Amino acid sequence: MEMGPLQAMIGLACRKCYKEEDVELSRCGGCRRISYCGMECQNADWKRHKPICKALTSLEKNSAAAARLVSLLPKEPSSDLQEIRKLTDEQLDIYFIHLQRQTVVEHSWIQHEPRCLVCTRTEMVMRMETGDVTQRLIPCPRCMRSFCCSPAHWEAAHTLHHGPSTDWRDGLSHCQMNMFVRMQARVDTKTSLLDRQGQLLWVPGRVKSRWVSLEGKTWEGEFDEEICKSFGMPVTIPSSSTFLISSASDTLSMPMAILYGLSKLNEDDGWTRKQKLTVHVLGADIREVSCRSVFEEILHRLPEVNTLEIVLCGPDVPSRDSFDHKICPECIARGRSCVLKCAANMYHDFVRKQGNQFATPDLCIAFNSGAAQDNLGYTWRMSIKVLVARKLPSLFTGYDREEAEGDAAMLRAAGAAFHPLLGPCLNPWGSQKAHPTTHSAYGFHVDNGWLAGGFK
Ligand SMILES: [Zn+2]
Ligand SMILES: [Zn+2]
Ligand SMILES: [Zn+2]
Ligand SMILES: [Zn+2]
Ligand SMILES: [Zn+2]
Structure with a gap:
């Protein structure tokens, strides 16, 4: 089962060759979910990507699904992690009903889809809400691994993302853990051990x-x-x-x-x-x-x-x-x-x-x-x-x-x-x-x- 590194799953590296540095990535024009470093990689990956790309595109055009996904968003940004988890799971259920025939491979990157830390908005939901295809989540400038849908939601997510955590070693913040995971992935790929x-x-x-x-x-x-x-x-x-x-x-x-x-x-x-x-x-x-x-x-x-x-x-x-x-x-x-x-x-x-x-x-x-x-x-x-x-x-x-x-x-x-x-x-x-x-x-x-x- 080939999933590729998380960077590729969340659109921060080429989905085909996994390059993330010194490349200009562009989104797939169909699902807008993943990125490629160029036409060569995109063409080479199309056979694998086509089924999920079509399924996601049809989901995005499905107005009933769009209404359900948008209705699940909380009124206010929430720092209650259990509530956020519950909302995320409910969103994913809607995805999976539509993507039933897709393989486990793609499910794993659907589950890692970037979403706002405090309201669970994904870029697809943002496009569904506004009809504007240029809508983008804002990545954290330090770790580039976490996202919010607006500057106001970044403010609401500040303590959650930058405050120390007792759940992880050394009381590192979520942001610091993200950076650690990212560096680890690079070392693992480079050292090929x-x-x-x-x-x-x-x-x-x-x-x-x-x-x-x-x-x-x-x-x-x-x-x-x-x-x-x-x-x-x-x-x-x-x-x-x-x-x-x-x-x-x-x-x-x-x-x-x-x-x-x-x-x-x-x-x-x-x-x-x-x-x-x-x-x-x-x-x-x-x-x-x-x-x-x-x-x-x-x-x-x-x-x-x-x-x-x-x-x-x-x-x-x-x-x-x-x-x-x-x-x-x-x-x-x-x-x-x-x-x-x-x-x-x-x-x-x-x-x-x-x-x-x-x-x-x-x-x-x-x-x-x-x-x-x-x-x-x-x-x-x-x-x-x-x-x-x-x-x-x-x-x-x-x-x-x-x-x-x-x-x-x-x-x-x-x-x-x-x-x-x-x-x-x-x-x-x-x-x-x-x-x-x-x-x-x-x-x-x-x-x-x-x-x-x-x-x-
Ligand atoms: Zn590539
Ligand atoms: Zn696509
Ligand atoms: Zn948000
Ligand atoms: Zn961060
Ligand atoms: Zn021994």
Whole structure:
């Protein structure tokens, strides 16, 4: 599935070649939704673009749809993010009814369509209101990534966009997060270190001499020197490695969250000296399988553990018993192993099927479970019941505050008593890489960015 970078989806880069600097972009004359650097790219992209372009053009000419879209706009600019989200969703519903036959590819950029931060107006809605095809949203001059429909609405959006946020790391503002995301995207494209899934799979090639607590430690402090060495970058320039760490942390946050959870849920360091450590990953899918090499970091921080067993459990896990998993020469020389098993089941089914064979793992972890989401609620509730009833040490993470708080409420309702430092709160070992949230002009989601709750 090829979506291209967000810059192209929001019309700030050529939809075909993704160039954004040193080019003069012009809009598609049909849908006016996306831009090209010239006729060559536009012609080359026409076959892909034609169906959605026609569909959008017909939507724009549909007076009933126009009336509905315009009627959804709030009377006053709103800084209530939930209201803004609701209005956006209602607008998108109208889009999707009209665009039913379009593919998922285009849906993703419809969901990222630029809109006014405080009233949800899109350029299409502005054209529908006025009949004036030159109507444009005004981008923020600093980040160029957020928009308002008028100077008055920019005034109303000022605090929301430029004030510090407690939802994201370091209290950065929405504008600063936008700039960070933009620079990250540039570094990712230029360095071409990412694999086909857009991931940088990196584990430092060293085994620590002893377990050292992660308390008070940071991504930079722990990985700066190692990642510079690994990629041949000078350590002397402060933060030259920021974006590399940020890319690597997107997958490395999995083993780090496991280590952090284990260290908090255990009263002493006995777990760091076990011969074998077992972790069950709940709601796992193909992503954990494709990223499996990063779990070796657990062995690298726990020199006394000999075997790490990870059970990937979830209906979307490939149905096979185990994966061949190569570890580094140093670990092999020490006779260590990292065993990766698969269980293509919901966790409660997995536990039931194991029967008397079931052995309590050292940790059950659910990455970005979204357990409280409507369509997943029932099955997660069943699995959570098992975790609580059997007192299994568990940790749930979420993409953002909203998801973490939703999951936390669900876990508490099931009787989970949280460790005070395990949520709901920002996860110190969450990914450093933010992804703009679809359906929303405002939010970001971060892999394992929040801890929903840890308990046993
Ligand atoms: Zn181009
Ligand atoms: Zn078009
Ligand atoms: Zn507006
Ligand atoms: Zn901005
Ligand atoms: Zn190793």
